[in-house]
Amino acid sequence: NPLLRGIGKALDATGQDLVPAFAANAGGSFVAQTVLIIIAGTLFLMWIGDQITERGIGNGVSLIISVNIISSLPGVIVTIWNTFVIERGDNPFSPLLIVFMVVLFLFVIAAVITITQGQRRIAVQYARRVAGRREMAGGTQYLPLKVNYAGVMPVIFATAILQLPTQLLGQMTDASWVRTMGELLSPNDIWFYLLSGFMIFFFSFFWVATMFQPSEVAENLKRGGGYIPGVRPGKATSDFLDYTMTRLTFAGALFLTLIFMMPFFIGLALDLGANSLVTSFFGGTSLLILVGVLLDMMRQIETHLLQRQYDGFLRKGKIKGRQQRQISGQQATSASVLYLWVVLAMIIIVAVVALFINQ
Known part of the structure; x- marks a missing residue:
């Protein structure tokens, strides 16, 4: 507001x-x-x-926000150079830290893209049926359920709600309890991120419960003559979709929480400060918004190209291959997902160990 x-x-x-x-x-x-x-x-x-x-092309307000985020990237590069080359140039591990930050930055972007684009494709079979005077052939289609169904909204809601008490406490007297509450709710304290993680989980499930109605989806499948193999139409299908979406929402909320907390731990591990401009590019709301906006803009550009039938470009370019992979319904292998979570766990463990060493 x-x-x-x-x-x-x-x-x-x-x-x-x-x-x-x-x-x-x-x-x-x-x-x-x-x-x-x-x-x-x-x-x-x-x-x-x-x-x-x-x-x-794209959402105008989101593009303005993304341009504002990207505009701070040169300042981040200058800050890294001044910190690790000029101020800490005598440290023999400074070059390794710079390489680690570049690799971590690329990995975090790849992980955010993977989870943002990740889907659980549920096979839906349609029997041969007659509609009017036409006979509709049966076949198999896929019902996509996104891993991060709520997107970046839970993070925005959580940070907005936690910022309101901080602003109100800032206008109050200098009592000891006011200062204590202000320190606990500041972005430099671990309690701020713990409360934010709890609220991210809450708003993720709240958003999915509000926007995704498994009973309505099951009813539409039943009316269209579709069914999920091994699951009865009706309430059984609704319960199956609800159970599947709950697990996906838990994984998406956990990933959002890790991405939101990552700048805090990286700032402590590298002694950059929990609220540094450099650490904001390794997670948080800015990175989620930036990746989401750029992916949406790429999809819209791809749609415009397909509508205008750029045949030569589509045959030789990568757009056709990406569309074919999306239509084929191929899922990410369990090994790829396992590797992703293992690397995330290793990064968190290294950050926690570095935090205790610095203290």
Whole structure:
């Protein structure tokens, strides 16, 4: 909400002496002007986003956010160079740390893409049937169930809810319990990430329970003459879909929690600070939004190319192969998924060990 955020930022600026003296003494007029400017800027960016969505490719607002995230990448590179080459140049392990960060960055991106695109394809068989005067041939189709069905929304909800008490406590008195609560809910404390992980799990299951209705899907399959092999139509199909989606949601929520906590542990392990700009590219909301937006834009570009029938490009390019793999219904092997989780577990173990060593 730009109105509430504008009021909060204006009060923080006046309370922490972040503005000139004339603005601090202006009182309510400065707060009103600040709120008006923030609301006007937000509406202007929303209008630009709508124009991009209507006249371009992809979601305009998401693209603006992604460009803002990508624009900080040069600053991250400069920070890494200054930290590990100039300030810590006498450390013999600095080159290895830089190589480790590059490899970890590529692996995290690959893992986020894998989980974002990951699906459990449930085979649905259709018997031969007659519709009107036409005889419909039977066959096998696939019902895709996404691993990360909720996307980045649980992370956004969790961080937004935890930021509200912090802003409210910042406007209260300097009592000891207020300072203690503010420290516990700050992004530099482990309790913030533990509470965020709990809320990510809650909102993941809440989102799936709200948006995915297994009984409705089972009823639609029954009406269309489809059935899942080995499962009876009706309530048994609904229970099977609910059980399968629950397991997928648990895996997706666990992955979101690990990605959200990874910048904190990397910052402690490399002594970069838990809220550093460098660590934000190794997980968190920014990376999830960036990967999701770029994947969505690639799908839309691919759809436009297919609609305009670029035959020569489709024959020789990689788009045709990717479409064929999606249509064929091939699933990721259990070994690939196992390797992914093993590497994630190793990264977490190394981060925890480094944390204890630094302490």
